[in-house]
Amino acid sequence: MGCGASVMNRDGGDGNASAPKPKKDAAEGESFSKDLKSFLIKIVKDPEYAKSLPETLAATDDPTNQVEKMLKMMMSIIDMVKDTTTPKHDIPEFLVGCLVAFLYHLTMKPAAPEKSVELTALHETGYHVDAKWADAVYDKEEVEDAKAALVASMAADPMPKTMKVEDVAYFRAASKLGQPAVAVVADRERELILVIVRGTANMKDVLTDLAGASREWEGGYAHESVSMGAKKVYEEIKEYVLNLKAQNPSYGVRCVGHSLGGGTAGCLSILMHHDAEFAARIYGGVPLPGKKSKGSYMITAVGFGSAACINKELVEEAHPYCTTIVHDADLVPRLCTDNISDFIVLADNLVDTFKAVADDMRMLLKGTKPEGYDFKKVMGMLRKVGSDPGGLLKDLLDEKMDKAQDAVEEAAAANEKRLYAPGRLMFLAKPEKGDGPYTISKGPMASEASKMLLKGSMFKDHSCGGYVKVCCLGHLPPPPAS
Structure with a gap:
């Protein structure tokens, strides 16, 4: 089925709370x-x-x-x-x-949560680094040494990060039917075991995939193909994660992805928490945070333009440990x-x-x-x-x-x-005029912010490269003069 949408350019080219208020955009x-x-x-x-x-x-x-x-x-x-x-x-x-x-x-702006977030606070979460990882796993299918290429991508601007090839424990660079590409990496600096799920670089495929049905899943409802893909990826990477955890007992686990990969990452974090044996090995016997236990979540997820893939009940369950970052008018987190x-x-x-x-x-x-x-x-x-x-x-x-x-x-x-992108929302709002700094805010995902607005920038705003630049720099630099 053709949708007339072009292949997205991940460097930010075409590919693409309070109630929405009419404003000049x-x-x-x-x-x-x-x-x-x-x-x-x-x-x-x-x-x-x-x-x-x-x-x-x-x-x-x-x-x-x-x-x-x-x-x-x-x-x-x-x-x-x-x-x-x-x-x-x-x-x-x-x-x-x-x-x-x-x-x-x-002339309507996407609804934004009320609680503001400074760029420095976003950097403290490390989400800007996660955005680079989500971008780095793209376009490695035909590379001779995919692990080395992955590390090289992390060393690129903006905010280059030096990694070692030997810290990439696993990388299947090509997607399989119903099973997105995935990498498992030890991030030594942040003491995290990263599970990075690749998204879909072609907007036509994204639209086709997201038009699927929901099904009962893990005590709620989830998008059928995304949740099934998450289950397959979990079975594939589980032992790699546990081996790294055994070698690095203080490390937490973070699932990361863009687009359909972000939705899969959110579903992975739910599966990991629902697997009592796996969760016990990650948390090391410490009670999971909750009403009776205050503490840090050792299993987290962050997605960039994540697909709408779980219902409100599961969104609220994942709220404490899963975040979806949404770039302004990005269509994909709102598409179900x-x-x-x-x-x-x-x-x-x-x-x-x-x-x-x-x-x-x-x-x-x-x-x-x-x-x-x-x-x-x-x-x-x-x-x-x-x-x-x-x-x-x-x-x-x-x-x-x-x-x-x-x-x-x-x-x-x-x-x-009704399906939403996983977890809580961190929203990146464009400046009213020009190329100035973005306004960042956070709040619940199952809100006015998830309403679908069809705008001219909705494909471009989905580019992973755009997420990287805004999360790292706080703005989108103007394109170079031709």
Whole structure:
């Protein structure tokens, strides 16, 4: 199934709490907004254009047009969830609803937790080092000496880290069916045994994998393929971890990964805690932290853009020892079949909203007064329709779109099988303007922050290289001048 999404560039190129509040997102890029409004104005002026939209998308391939890519992605996603949710409108009309939903999401910032975190505090957790490990395991399948290549990647900027090849206890660099690539490493400086799970570098594969079903798992619900992959990886690396622990009794275990690898890492940490014999050997007979025992968790996990793969009950269980770091509008931690279904319902609701507004816009474009507006407002609309028709269209839609979103949220409440990224949330929010420092905050994962917003940067924000730079430097450096 094609989604129209390109292969991600892990160096940050295209690949891609309080309730969300409408805010101008300067980082969104004017080109996305311009392309989006252009699509909608074409449909206002020529309703027949919408009927040919699927064929038009199939016949064109403009890699610079984010709107085109997002519509192609939605067509693939509809096919992925057709057994559970299908649009009530035909595909051309539904795609118009998608365009309106994109417009609705355009000026909304992803919800961020309220508790702020300084970059120095993030560095104290070592998560910036873990981000480098999550990135380092990519692209080693065809290297002659994969362990040496892994160590060499850690020595690269930013914030290079010197490792020894002999500290890489195990590295299967190539993924197998249902079993991601994985490494086991002794981090001597931090006294950690790292289990690093590689993610999926192709956004098409990520979208396909995450459209799968959930199943009962470890006392809750989990994404079927991610949880099964975690079980296979656990059986594969268990003895390597225990051997390193026997040699280094003071070491803890940390599971690390990006994207699907981050979701797998979170599931691994749950499996390790649920395996009483394994946990006893890692904790050395010390009671696990909890209501009756204060202490440090010896088994932890951190994921970067982790896949939504466990339900709220398991998310809350893993909250004390598992963290998912989310880069602004990154789609993957928010992508699950329930969120996709919510979006389909929203887009369906917005089809009729657009039809009503489009009728008013056509009258204004002809210089006539639509019904239901006072004279002063009509005069303002007539002035704007000549200078900024796309902006006027958005203004008229904004007045009606909140009601459609509210209806979706009411229908989505109290779903015990809804999936989230594992553990607690650490959120990396882009600066309002320019290339300044990010704002970092933390809070619960099963919150407004997990709502899916489809934005122009949602693929780019998923790049592992972007996570490395923000976690190490606190900002994304501007691209080098060409």
